[in-house]
Amino acid sequence: MHIARRCERIAPFHVMALLERAQQLEAQGRDLVHLEVGEPDFPAPAPVMAAARAALEAGATRYTPATGLPALREAIAGHYRDFFGVTVVPEQVLVTPGASGALQLALALCVDPGDEVLVTDPGYPCNRHFVELVNGRPRSLALDPAAGLRVTASALEQAWGAGTVAAVLASPDNPTGNVLAPDEVAGLADTVNGRGGTLIMDEIYQGLNHEQRPHSVLAHTDQALVINSFSKFFGMTGWRLGWLIVPEALTEPLTRMAQNFFLAPSTPAQHAALAAFEPDTLAELEQRRQDLDQRRRLLLERLPATGLKVVGEPEGAFYIYLDASAVSDDAFGFCQRLLEEEGVALTPGLDFGAAHEPGRYLRIAYTVPCDRLEEALMRIRRFVESSA
Numbered sequence: 001m002h003i004a005r006r007c008e009r010i011a012p013f014h015v016m017a018l019l020e021r022a023q024q025l026e027a028q029g030r031d032l033v034h035l036e037v038g039e040p041d042f043p044a045p046a047p048v049m050a051a052a053r054a055a056l057e058a059g060a061t062r063y064t065p066a067t068g069l070p071a072l073r074e075a076i077a078g079h080y081r082d083f084f085g086v087t088v089v090p091e092q093v094l095v096t097p098g099a100s101g102a103l104q105l106a107l108a109l110c111v112d113p114g115d116e117v118l119v120t121d122p123g124y125p126c127n128r129h130f131v132e133l134v135n136g137r138p139r140s141l142a143l144d145p146a147a148g149l150r151v152t153a154s155a156l157e158q159a160w161g162a163g164t165v166a167a168v169l170a171s172p173d174n175p176t177g178n179v180l181a182p183d184e185v186a187g188l189a190d191t192v193n194g195r196g197g198t199l200i201m202d203e204i205y206q207g208l209n210h211e212q213r214p215h216s217v218l219a220h221t222d223q224a225l226v227i228n229s230f231s232k233f234f235g236m237t238g239w240r241l242g243w244l245i246v247p248e249a250l251t252e253p254l255t256r257m258a259q260n261f262f263l264a265p266s267t268p269a270q271h272a273a274l275a276a277f278e279p280d281t282l283a284e285l286e287q288r289r290q291d292l293d294q295r296r297r298l299l300l301e302r303l304p305a306t307g308l309k310v311v312g313e314p315e316g317a318f319y320i321y322l323d324a325s326a327v328s329d330d331a332f333g334f335c336q337r338l339l340e341e342e343g344v345a346l347t348p349g350l351d352f353g354a355a356h357e358p359g360r361y362l363r364i365a366y367t368v369p370c371d372r373l374e375e376a377l378m379r380i381r382r383f384v385e386s387s388a
């Protein structure tokens with residue numbers, strides 16, 4: 001059987017080895033604090049669950065159009081008006097199988113074999129693998145620790161090569177939680193547009209902005225491809241539903257690709273997602289965001305006493321990226337021993353790229369309530385003190 005060389009270039013998540021060990025420890029009756037997976041402890045909002053049940057009762061289980069239910073495309077466009085203050089028409093919206101589906105469509109649209117795509121390092125690990133899938137070449141945009149691992153227009157300009165055609169950026173960011181200010185986003189959009197490239201802006205964590213209002217790149221340019229999803233802000237990870245917003249002229253080729261690659265996004269999930277924009281749901285989501293913010297503040301206040309140093313300004317999503325170099329010269333080993341000895345699971349920096357000295361870093365996802373975070377902080381502190 002012939003197997004493509006691509007398979008060798010798709011790296012596993014290092015955190016999976018830790019997760020497997022965590023499950024073994026749990027099976028032995030150990031109490032673990034899970035701070036490794038990018039999925040908070042909230043279920044899908046109640047109105048979404050009710051809409052899903054009603055849709056199934058009504059037999060809504062057949063294919064929808066490839067670009068999604070017209071009513072959902074309209075609701076998403078309305079969300080951009082109400083939430084972000086920008087004008088988007090339903091024809092610009094393609095509903096996809098998660099942000100993952102949107103990223104694949106966006107890259108399939110703008111990458112020819114051999115083209116380079118800039119991906120931030122550290123950054124969301126799947127991006128470079130999606131680039132491999134379309135036979136592009138991921139090019140690291142190494143972020144500067146001195147700049148708090150923030151992506152800047154000058155770093156983007158410098159990293160852009162002769163063969164670069166696109167950049168995948170995110171705000172709020174995974175793994176750093178950094179949130180770009182409107183003028184920073186405008187600068188990045190100008191840089192990519194000035195190079196004649198394509199900006200793929202991943203806004204999946206928009207709405208989980210704890211210090212400033214939600215903000216879309218579409219406030220600055222109509223030339224970006226915008227990735228979003230029901231997974232994070234809307235608390236619907238397992239429903240596998242996201243969307244892509246594009247200039248209207250690109251809807252036609254993307255529709256052809258969506259028809260071929262996916263046929264359609266999940267029908268019951270789309271009916272459920274119609275309830276995601278109801279005032280009751282949005283109120284519940286804002287309550288959850290405040291809850292996340294409280295967790296964030298607790299960690300920011302208490303982490304310094306553990307010896308782990310907060311990197312950048314984690315103002316969004318539910319992540320904090322930490323420099324562990326004051327307490328360990330091997331962050332992966334630190335995560336392994338912390339799990340074994342204290343039962344706290346974190347994600348090692350190795351998962352987020354190779355160009356930014358990943359051995360120094362680890363990520364906390366504040367996906368559990370404050371009392372469990374306090375427990376984790378106590379255990380981390382005890383671990384650091386005992387291994388000093």
Ligand SMILES: Cc1ncc(COP(=O)(O)O)c(C=O)c1O
Nearest residue numbers: 038098099100124174229231242
């Ligand atoms: C930055 C970023 N983009 C995209 C995704 C994929 O999300 P989805 O569940 O919508 O496919 C994730 C998931 O963790 C993410 O962190």
